[in-house]
Amino acid sequence: MSQLINGMKKTTIYEIANALAIDSSTVSRALNDSPRVSKNTKEKVLKKAKELGYSTNLLASNLRQNKSNTIGIVVPRISRFFFSTTIAGIEEAAFTQGYNVIISQSLEQLDREKKIINNFVANRVDGVLISISWETENCTHLKHLQDLNIPLVFFDRHCASMTNTNKIITGDYEGAYQATNHLIEKGCKKIAHFAGPQTLELYKNRLNGYKMALENNKMKFDPALVQESSLMKNYGYESMKSLMEKIDDIDGVFSANDAAAVGAMKYLSRIGKRIPNDIAFVGFSNDPLSEVIDPPLSTVDQFGFEMGKKACELLIENINAKGKNPWQYRTVVLQPNLIERKSSQKPVKIT
Amino acid sequence: MSQLINGMKKTTIYEIANALAIDSSTVSRALNDSPRVSKNTKEKVLKKAKELGYSTNLLASNLRQNKSNTIGIVVPRISRFFFSTTIAGIEEAAFTQGYNVIISQSLEQLDREKKIINNFVANRVDGVLISISWETENCTHLKHLQDLNIPLVFFDRHCASMTNTNKIITGDYEGAYQATNHLIEKGCKKIAHFAGPQTLELYKNRLNGYKMALENNKMKFDPALVQESSLMKNYGYESMKSLMEKIDDIDGVFSANDAAAVGAMKYLSRIGKRIPNDIAFVGFSNDPLSEVIDPPLSTVDQFGFEMGKKACELLIENINAKGKNPWQYRTVVLQPNLIERKSSQKPVKIT
DNA sequence: AGATTAAATACAATCGATTGTATAATTTTT
DNA sequence: AAAAATTATACAATCGATTGTATTTAATCT
Numbered sequence: 001m002s003q004l005i006n007g008m009k010k011t012t013i014y015e016i017a018n019a020l021a022i023d024s025s026t027v028s029r030a031l032n033d034s035p036r037v038s039k040n041t042k043e044k045v046l047k048k049a050k051e052l053g054y055s056t057n058l059l060a061s062n063l064r065q066n067k068s069n070t071i072g073i074v075v076p077r078i079s080r081f082f083f084s085t086t087i088a089g090i091e092e093a094a095f096t097q098g099y100n101v102i103i104s105q106s107l108e109q110l111d112r113e114k115k116i117i118n119n120f121v122a123n124r125v126d127g128v129l130i131s132i133s134w135e136t137e138n139c140t141h142l143k144h145l146q147d148l149n150i151p152l153v154f155f156d157r158h159c160a161s162m163t164n165t166n167k168i169i170t171g172d173y174e175g176a177y178q179a180t181n182h183l184i185e186k187g188c189k190k191i192a193h194f195a196g197p198q199t200l201e202l203y204k205n206r207l208n209g210y211k212m213a214l215e216n217n218k219m220k221f222d223p224a225l226v227q228e229s230s231l232m233k234n235y236g237y238e239s240m241k242s243l244m245e246k247i248d249d250i251d252g253v254f255s256a257n258d259a260a261a262v263g264a265m266k267y268l269s270r271i272g273k274r275i276p277n278d279i280a281f282v283g284f285s286n287d288p289l290s291e292v293i294d295p296p297l298s299t300v301d302q303f304g305f306e307m308g309k310k311a312c313e314l315l316i317e318n319i320n321a322k323g324k325n326p327w328q329y330r331t332v333v334l335q336p337n338l339i340e341r342k343s344s345q346k347p348v349k350i351t
Numbered sequence: 352m353s354q355l356i357n358g359m360k361k362t363t364i365y366e367i368a369n370a371l372a373i374d375s376s377t378v379s380r381a382l383n384d385s386p387r388v389s390k391n392t393k394e395k396v397l398k399k400a401k402e403l404g405y406s407t408n409l410l411a412s413n414l415r416q417n418k419s420n421t422i423g424i425v426v427p428r429i430s431r432f433f434f435s436t437t438i439a440g441i442e443e444a445a446f447t448q449g450y451n452v453i454i455s456q457s458l459e460q461l462d463r464e465k466k467i468i469n470n471f472v473a474n475r476v477d478g479v480l481i482s483i484s485w486e487t488e489n490c491t492h493l494k495h496l497q498d499l500n501i502p503l504v505f506f507d508r509h510c511a512s513m514t515n516t517n518k519i520i521t522g523d524y525e526g527a528y529q530a531t532n533h534l535i536e537k538g539c540k541k542i543a544h545f546a547g548p549q550t551l552e553l554y555k556n557r558l559n560g561y562k563m564a565l566e567n568n569k570m571k572f573d574p575a576l577v578q579e580s581s582l583m584k585n586y587g588y589e590s591m592k593s594l595m596e597k598i599d600d601i602d603g604v605f606s607a608n609d610a611a612a613v614g615a616m617k618y619l620s621r622i623g624k625r626i627p628n629d630i631a632f633v634g635f636s637n638d639p640l641s642e643v644i645d646p647p648l649s650t651v652d653q654f655g656f657e658m659g660k661k662a663c664e665l666l667i668e669n670i671n672a673k674g675k676n677p678w679q680y681r682t683v684v685l686q687p688n689l690i691e692r693k694s695s696q697k698p699v700k701i702t
Numbered sequence: 703a704g705a706t707t708a709a710a711t712a713c714a715a716t717c718g719a720t721t722g723t724a725t726a727a728t729t730t731t732t
Numbered sequence: 733a734a735a736a737a738t739t740a741t742a743c744a745a746t747c748g749a750t751t752g753t754a755t756t757t758a759a760t761c762t
Contacts, residue, residue: 414747
């Protein structure tokens, strides 16, 4: 095993070629196991490569092949549970297929998102997976990607204005419908909704699912029962507080995420309300918090890992199809799953 | 704005050079704002570049400059809260300084870790940030990185066998000492410890902190009170169960992470024990779970985001120092912070 | 104006691997 | 054994940007 002195230059195929008195092209082909090289030479090359501590320079290889074997990921925040789970799924699929992932966070800022996309283009990523920021209403920077023939897949949050594109999303409408309907079945008469930023399609859909469930059960939709916020925990707390001050006979809450529900539950337990007896709760996302809070929070499971994995597989499929027959953009909807826990088990009223 | 037809070749500096009848080297220098190019030409180049939709090919640039502006990160699991927080910190620092991050997960497997490192070397990352897997006892693959003169910084989990290296770690011993001492102060007489895999330095240190706190308070250390596991939630549940079946007068638990503590608390609430009155709890990490569980769990805050940010800054410093005076390896210890919550507030006994 | 210095640009090699084409070596066929 | 067909290897261009050196052009000085 060769000892490399600090800062010594890395071995290249030329050094291997020199050492064996053959041509660099033969070395390259040998290393790539090309049928154009004899078994004998391949063995010699491999042996010498090991001896010299050779490691392919993928920068060179990538340049020549005009392919980086890299996928760019943009998420609002890496540390948010749902996104870190999705990323885990993406990484898993990417690793299996020999792709690297580079990850950047938009921090919900459009201008950061644009910068990131530019950087990805400059780095010649083979494809992009993105969950857009709150601020992203104008998607020209993403359309531009498609113009450049760089495959793109949205996951979870997508651009409503782009119809011709790949996306993999949750059945938000259906999940919200189920959740609300479940509360109604448990006997709730006045159900509030914590809505997320209505710039995002997915929160609109959750609101619509809520509305439609009410309507189908002949309950009137009351805008005063809807609180829109960023759905962070403290907003759940505040939303609940201001709702309760205005309307005191709320007996159910469907929250568009778990964090806000948790915040609200904390407020209610502080003011002595019982869950689910006084107010029943259903959240969304199946955040680990939901299982731990007391009482455990009913929620809608989103399968983040699965979504990431599928999104990545779809992207790679698209990458591999480049240059072949025209690509058919695909929309995959993952149907979520209502998990019933104690927070929504209202005792049956005897009437 | 030029419309690119699907699959059209990307513009290069040569096209810009041709269009303006100047040399490509001048274009390159103009784009990099070199003082060797006149203001006039710079403007013309920039204008033409925009017109042709030019985007630097960093693959080419990186090859030439033998620098990828990329940092490789290896973590056991991206979706674990502590790691996703750390990654967020790393990404933040990297973005600020113009670096990309590529992320891979070892899934606690040594052979995956080795593959990842090889891949990072082939991709010529400028530096590596790693939190090693459980299985990683032999660190030759990481020593190899240093031989290749690729800067390396460990964070959180490091190799005990490597003394000459950069690392940024938590004051695990001190944190554990504080946590245990706190339980003792609250009147606990028989404190159990949920220990993590003892292959990892950090869990050894937490165990030692626990031991030393007992010793300094003249309490005997009893190995039967220590349960070693992977510290996943269900292991906390099981550990507590098997402990209680053997020893029934335990009145405090210091768990080396929060998840295991939460599992144990769930078990105790099931069998009707009261927390903190019967058994007080302190966890480690300040996982979001700890704030939400009832009663809220006292824990030791680890500042994951901070750790990631500092680790990345240290790495970049090391990268920039390459080739200059010999680098002094650094060890940074972030002192953790005990957060007292209800789970450890044992009512004072009147004696 | 002519010489000297400075500014701006052009030339050409280079980073390390890949790949189409040409040539040499070997094997098969007749 | 000569011709044809295979197989193995060598040659040389290429990917797109960077950078040291050389050359041309413009500005300054005496």
